[in-house]
Amino acid sequence: MAKLRLKALDGGSTTLDQETVDQFAATLRGTVLTPKDDGYDSARTVWNAMIDRKPGLIAECLGAADVASAVRFAREHDLLVSVRGGGHNIAGTAVCEGGLMISLSRMKSIRVDPAARRAWVEPGNTLGDVDRETQAYGLATSTGINSTTGIAGLTLGGGFGWLSRKYGLTIDNLISADVVTADGELVRTSAKENPDLFWGIRGGGGNFGIVTAFEFALHPVGPEVMAGLIVHPISAAADVLRFYRDFCGNAPDEVTVIVNIRKAPPLPFLPTEVHGTEVLVLAVLYAGPMADGEKALAPLRAFGKPIADVVGPHPFTGFQAAFDPLLAPGARNYWKSHDLRSFEDGLLDTLLEFVPTLPDPQCEILIAQMGGATKRVPADATAYRHRDADFILNVHGRWENAASDEKCISWCRSLFEAARPYATGGVYVNFMTGEEAPRVEAAYGSSYQRLVELKRKYDPKNAFRLNQNIPPEPQN
Ligand SMILES: Cc1cc2nc3c(=O)[nH]c(=O)nc-3n(C[C@H](O)[C@H](O)[C@H](O)COP(=O)(O)OP(=O)(O)OC[C@H]3O[C@@H](n4cnc5c(N)ncnc54)[C@H](O)[C@@H]3O)c2cc1C
Numbered sequence: 001m002a003k004l005r006l007k008a009l010d011g012g013s014t015t016l017d018q019e020t021v022d023q024f025a026a027t028l029r030g031t032v033l034t035p036k037d038d039g040y041d042s043a044r045t046v047w048n049a050m051i052d053r054k055p056g057l058i059a060e061c062l063g064a065a066d067v068a069s070a071v072r073f074a075r076e077h078d079l080l081v082s083v084r085g086g087g088h089n090i091a092g093t094a095v096c097e098g099g100l101m102i103s104l105s106r107m108k109s110i111r112v113d114p115a116a117r118r119a120w121v122e123p124g125n126t127l128g129d130v131d132r133e134t135q136a137y138g139l140a141t142s143t144g145i146n147s148t149t150g151i152a153g154l155t156l157g158g159g160f161g162w163l164s165r166k167y168g169l170t171i172d173n174l175i176s177a178d179v180v181t182a183d184g185e186l187v188r189t190s191a192k193e194n195p196d197l198f199w200g201i202r203g204g205g206g207n208f209g210i211v212t213a214f215e216f217a218l219h220p221v222g223p224e225v226m227a228g229l230i231v232h233p234i235s236a237a238a239d240v241l242r243f244y245r246d247f248c249g250n251a252p253d254e255v256t257v258i259v260n261i262r263k264a265p266p267l268p269f270l271p272t273e274v275h276g277t278e279v280l281v282l283a284v285l286y287a288g289p290m291a292d293g294e295k296a297l298a299p300l301r302a303f304g305k306p307i308a309d310v311v312g313p314h315p316f317t318g319f320q321a322a323f324d325p326l327l328a329p330g331a332r333n334y335w336k337s338h339d340l341r342s343f344e345d346g347l348l349d350t351l352l353e354f355v356p357t358l359p360d361p362q363c364e365i366l367i368a369q370m371g372g373a374t375k376r377v378p379a380d381a382t383a384y385r386h387r388d389a390d391f392i393l394n395v396h397g398r399w400e401n402a403a404s405d406e407k408c409i410s411w412c413r414s415l416f417e418a419a420r421p422y423a424t425g426g427v428y429v430n431f432m433t434g435e436e437a438p439r440v441e442a443a444y445g446s447s448y449q450r451l452v453e454l455k456r457k458y459d460p461k462n463a464f465r466l467n468q469n470i471p472p473e474p475q476n
Pocket of ligand 1 (some may be wrong): 104203
């Protein structure tokens with residue numbers, strides 16, 4: 001009888017016979033895939049093409065009962081486990097080498113109650129899926145800026161985007177969640193039920209269990225919003241960034257402006273001679289009435305001599321997908337990120353010094369404006385700790401061929417080091433690569449010890465370890 005060799009939790013291996021695997025499969029509504037099965041390769045492929053791991057088994061779950069069954073099976077056989085939501089994480093922790101990958105990607109139900117302004121969302125959905133269902137009622141919750149990102153991982157790390165200055169982080173809109181814990185039990189968590197777990201999953205990532213449903217608060221948004229891009233030549237970047245800093249300092253919560261410095265892609269509204277040259281892009285959205293947005297964004301649009309200004313009424317769902325073509329799956333990606341408390345002159349100069357050496361047309365420097373409602377939630381209300389950051393710097397290395405790995409990665413690291421003097425020391429866990437385990441404690445700051453205690457309570461054996469891990473015991 002065929003045998004399967006799987007990676008065990010302790011780093012060793014476990015052998016399962018086919019009958020055991022078949023018995024496990026029979027407990028699921030979903031499917032169990034082995035490396036020989038059709039669909040195995042697509043099920044293990046994630047957004048970042050630098051991740052190429054081969055799980056020993058993939059459980060494609062269709063509901064919470066499947067997830068509980070998979071967790072119990074892994075526990076019984078002491079298997080290494082990874083959990084896949086949307087498969088978008090830069091670190092690629094959704095996929096394990098040799099163990100059991102519990103995939104939630106087929107759990108895609110969404111139910112919206114427009115009167116109560118609530119949505120119940122399964123963890124295989126993308127942000128685009130959520131927007132599509134909620135926008136049918138002119139509603140939305142606060143998520144990210146790229147429609148193909150998974151809602152599950154984004155929420156568990158914190159979640160910020162176009163609506164977070166107005167409506168808070170994604171976790172600030174989380175009302176409750178259903179969680180399968182490490183012992184295979186399904187529990188509900190909210191401010192009233194298992195509140196310690198509810199605190200932990202709002203920023204603590206996948207450390208405490210597998211979320212099988214999220215309940216979100218919704219808000220009236222759009223369906224059209226004032227949004228778009230303002231593109232400046234790089235020669236104007238220093239002046240634009242200084243103006244941007246002052247503009248952000250006085251901006252109402254409805255305004256969000258994200259800066260993107262890169263080589264211009266061949267966008268149809270840019271003159272062809274600009275394509276491939278370095279530009280500074282201001283991506284803006286106003287989360288409120290159109291006329292107010294026009295007024296609030298007017299000073300930003302009037303500054304300098306932009307190459308293009310395509311700010312105007314856009315469908316919210318369309319703008320949420322505006323960056324998708326530049327962030328399609330299948331490229332090689334490496335990121336470095338800092339939280340920034342302010343946007344000092346020295347930092348602007350440092351960023352611009354790195355522009356002439358952009359190592360690939362797809363690499364970019366991204367500055368996200370934070371603040372607004374995200375800051376008004378008490379720092380200890382959730383496990384997400386860095387609400388004091390006014391900006392987040394993300395150095396996006398992105399390229400196609402492995403031959404460029406070294407030059408792109410070293411450019412990201414150099415810029416990250418050069419920017420360090422201007423950083424708070426905090427970092428958003430969802431922007432960390434797989435090599436950044438030593439930064440996890442800094443990422444949680446003063447929440448860390450409480451998270452360790454929660455981990456000891458909910459996952460003492462560290463069954464959920466393929467994430468930005470919070471080990472229950474100190475590591476050597
Ligand atoms: C192109 C791009 C744009 C992005 N933009 C934003 C943005 O605007 N705002 C923002 O906040 N973030 C953004 N992110 C980061 C994003 O939040 C993370 O990549 C997030 O992990 C994606 O979630 P996922 O479900 O796709 O992750 P996956 O890769 O599927 O999972 C990552 C980890 O999350 C955990 N996990 C996933 N699902 C569950 C679950 N149901 N239960 C328990 N644990 C689970 C597991 O530990 C898993 O290893 C972006 C990422 C990319 C690649």
